[in-house]
Amino acid sequence: MSETSPTSRALQLLELLQARRFWPGPELAERLGVTERTLRRDVDRLRAIGYSVAARRGPDGGYELSTGTELPPLVFTPDEAMALAAAAASAAAGGTSGEVTLTALAKLEQVMPQGARGRVRALRAAVSLGAAPDTPPLDASVLAALALACRDGERMRLRHVSGPSTSGEGDGEESTRRVEPVALVPRHGRWYLVCWDLDREDWRVLRVDRIRRADATGLRFTPRRVPGGDAAAFVEERMRAQPLHAATIRIAAPITDVTARMAGYARDFSPVAGDAQATDWRIADVRLEVLAGALLWLVWPFRVLDSPELSALLRERSARFAAAAD
Numbered sequence: 001m002s003e004t005s006p007t008s009r010a011l012q013l014l015e016l017l018q019a020r021r022f023w024p025g026p027e028l029a030e031r032l033g034v035t036e037r038t039l040r041r042d043v044d045r046l047r048a049i050g051y052s053v054a055a056r057r058g059p060d061g062g063y064e065l066s067t068g069t070e071l072p073p074l075v076f077t078p079d080e081a082m083a084l085a086a087a088a089a090s091a092a093a094g095g096t097s098g099e100v101t102l103t104a105l106a107k108l109e110q111v112m113p114q115g116a117r118g119r120v121r122a123l124r125a126a127v128s129l130g131a132a133p134d135t136p137p138l139d140a141s142v143l144a145a146l147a148l149a150c151r152d153g154e155r156m157r158l159r160h161v162s163g164p165s166t167s168g169e170g171d172g173e174e175s176t177r178r179v180e181p182v183a184l185v186p187r188h189g190r191w192y193l194v195c196w197d198l199d200r201e202d203w204r205v206l207r208v209d210r211i212r213r214a215d216a217t218g219l220r221f222t223p224r225r226v227p228g229g230d231a232a233a234f235v236e237e238r239m240r241a242q243p244l245h246a247a248t249i250r251i252a253a254p255i256t257d258v259t260a261r262m263a264g265y266a267r268d269f270s271p272v273a274g275d276a277q278a279t280d281w282r283i284a285d286v287r288l289e290v291l292a293g294a295l296l297w298l299v300w301p302f303r304v305l306d307s308p309e310l311s312a313l314l315r316e317r318s319a320r321f322a323a324a325a326d
Helices: 005-021 027-034 036-048 077-092 098-110 114-126 140-153 231-240 253-263 286-297 308-325
Strands: 053-056 062-065 154-161 174-187 190-197 202-208 209-222 245-251 269-272 273-287 302-304
Touching: 005 036, 005 062, 027 036, 098 209, 140 154, 140 174, 140 209, 174 202, 174 231, 190 231, 202 231, 231 245, 245 286, 245 308, 253 269, 253 273, 273 286, 273 302, 286 308, 302 308
Parallel strands: none
Antiparallel strands: 053 062, 154 174, 154 209, 174 190, 190 202, 245 273, 245 302, 269 273
16 A cells, blocks of 8 residues: 555655644645645545544644544544553553453454554453452543533533542542643542632642542633643642641550551551550551551550540441441
């Protein structure tokens, strides 16, 4: 097949349209090395096989790949296909829709070049599905909409739910956010959106699983520079800045016994003045559940000295544990 054949040009055109949201007609024709008339014929070829290519007329006219009712074939470079395969294998191994992800990975393997197919097959064979991580469900359509907004520099209107309510039961308040999305960052089994909040005029890091809707506005913006220049580092910094829940646990055992058993995976133990048979353990985390989980390691009687929130959580969860044991 010739490099300048209509089929070859159509594939190249498809790759360009998938790489960028909008192409001016003259620029797209120049990239393909054809006239604008030939470009229009190549666009018609893509439409004939199921791609929805929208044309904008006028001096600022051009082409963009728009949403269709069916999923037509996609074009990936070998490097893109390998990156996608690695991401799918990682998601499956993490328990995120594992069976469905492996099925998609198998389909991708079938259409890859021979040289890359063996590596993808090895990836798929090496994946071992474990228990699903204890993370909130994620709306894939919301994640996809945010990814497109980050790529295209489009303002979004979000329906966002804050953290747990003040009673600790159910979600917090729902609010509308007008934002300029800049980056999506995966951390610790969750996705985070780094964005500029137009109403608060400040940077925000929002958990994607707490975004109920993500509506495009059609308004473009010039992306601002994330503080520090690195979105992932910015998310880590914000997470570290979250208020810590801290508690002192009084353990009914000498510090020598406690450290002998737990020094390999815990620290911050201290003796209790005037009581050689007691040890204090200082624990802290941004989530109360993590503190409660740490207490499962203790084999001695203990009590919480200074955290009403942790005490309330233990009382509430103790009934569930007792019911499970029965």
